[in-house]
Amino acid sequence: MQPGNATTIVDCSGVGAGGITRVLSELVRYWPAGGPLRIVASPPGWEPPADRAVETEVVSRQEHGRVGTIAGATEQLRRVTGRYPDARVLSLSPSLAIRGSRLPVTTIVHDLAFKLWPHNLSASVKQYRRLSYGTAIGRSQQLICVSARTRHDLLGIYDVPYSKTAVWHPGSDLSVVPGALPPDVAAVREAGWRYLLVAGHAAHKGVEIAIDAVAELPGYVLVVLTGGDPVEEFRRVAAQSPAGPRVLFLDRVSDAEYAATLTGAAAFLMPSHFEGYGLPAAEALRLGTPTVISPDPALLEATGGAAVRMDSWTPEAMVRALRQVESGQLPVASAELGGRSWREATEHLVALLADAPAQSAHQGG
Known part of the structure; x- marks a missing residue:
């Protein structure tokens, strides 16, 4: 199957308000048209960008707090991965819900702040993140880190095999032109x-x-x-x-x-x-x-x-x-200020998913 023709099931159960929701929107905007997206546990109020090219279905939304969201997403992943046995699963952030997937999962890891900067985190939040990261590391066929720094932290703290990881930088162009100031x-x-x-x-x-x-x-x-x-x-x-x-x-x-x-x-x-x-x-x-x-x-x-x-x-x-x-004594600018476009970043992510190491599927627990 060509990389752009596979159904991709996107788990958003670990996505809260903020930057990762932005990642979701831009990936959907620039995802290649050939392979449909199935969005599980989309963030509250989120809608797929109108200018997307890919067929997109919101299978379920986050509801009933963290516990309800994880329970619902676990069940939805079990169902949807059973319905699309040739699909691939992308989790946008570590989540307990991937236990429900009948297919191998690729998880994006944004940081390990709960380990390296745990200040002001409640005991319950730290416990949840320990469980969700442990689940993601144990159940994912591939862990995609948003920086070499995050990859370094992941390898050092969790002793993950290097071959199981990759680095993927997000895009940095904005999808809107500047409007009026607030x-x-x-x-x-x-x-x-x-x-x-x-x-x-x-x-x-x-x-x-x-x-x-x-x-x-x-x-x-x-x-x-x-x-x-x-x-x-x-x-x-x-x-x-x-x-x-x-x-x-x-x-x-x-x-x-x-x-x-x-x-x-x-x-x-x-x-x-x-x-x-x-x-x-x-x-x-x-x-x-x-x-x-x-x-x-x-x-x-x-x-x-x-x-x-x-x-x-x-x-x-x-x-x-x-x-x-x-x-005015600014550093010598890099060849492309602020990194790459979201289109380039999305193409790279699709290629990483296509190249994910083969591994037998985990049955949901």
């Missing part, structure tokens, strides 16, 4: 301020470093992307900082607003303590926005040496990096 950001610009933009939807994003740095940079407003779920610790730090009046927490924005906000920033900041890849930094560079990253190795990998890299996880290091941006 009203709060437009007001900042109309008042004559420049703004710095920072990813801030999770506790490991290092926003506290950016807030402390902006206290030393009176010419800027700091705009924090929260994805509609702000981290309370970042709000507390802002409230206690002399820069607090110059910190703006954005609610969820549309794709077009996100593109506009990235494009209009004086610089995009990603001072993360830990990343599996760092897609927003790659997206910012692709739009031509100067980008500052922490010393995290995955961020260096994602940005291809084109971002200004902090020399430590400190506000002083961020101030130095921003002074470098202001002076």
Whole structure:
């Protein structure tokens, strides 16, 4: 069977709001037309992109919380893999539900943050992730890591055979053209301020470093992307900082607003303590926005040496990096700023699925 002609069953039961939902949308948008997609446990409110070429069926949706989602997805995978015995199964994130698959599974591993940056995770979340990652590693014929850094972590922590893994970088082009700025950001610009933009939807994003740095940079407003779920610790730090009046927490924005906000920033900041890849930094560079990253190795990998890299996880290091941006002394850009397109990334993923090592199917438990 040709790579583009196989039915692909996509398990989304481990996908929450955020970056992996974006991965789902872009893969569906650019998946080759020959092989239909069957989506199991799609995220709430998610719909296949209208401009896709591939036949797409949403078999089931996430519902009844994590427990209900996993139970439902396990049963749906058992049914749908029985109905399509020549299909292949792609799990977009480690999940217990793949126990239900009657066919071998390929799982995408985005990071091992629950092992390497477990701060602020509840005991129940850590336990669930231990179980879901253990299941994915034991039941997958292939583990696709979004960076060499994640592959390194996977090999080191779980002693996975190298031959069972591959590296796959996501795309970084945005599917929309920049629209109007969100009203709060437009007001900042109309008042004559420049703004710095920072990813801030999770506790490991290092926003506290950016807030402390902006206290030393009176010419800027700091705009924090929260994805509609702000981290309370970042709000507390802002409230206690002399820069607090110059910190703006954005609610969820549309794709077009996100593109506009990235494009209009004086610089995009990603001072993360830990990343599996760092897609927003790659997206910012692709739009031509100067980008500052922490010393995290995955961020260096994602940005291809084109971002200004902090020399430590400190506000002083961020101030130095921003002074470098202001002076125009940016790194020599890589041949393709911000990495590859989603079309190229999707073609690569399809090829990896086609080349997955042959292995007998696991029966669902």
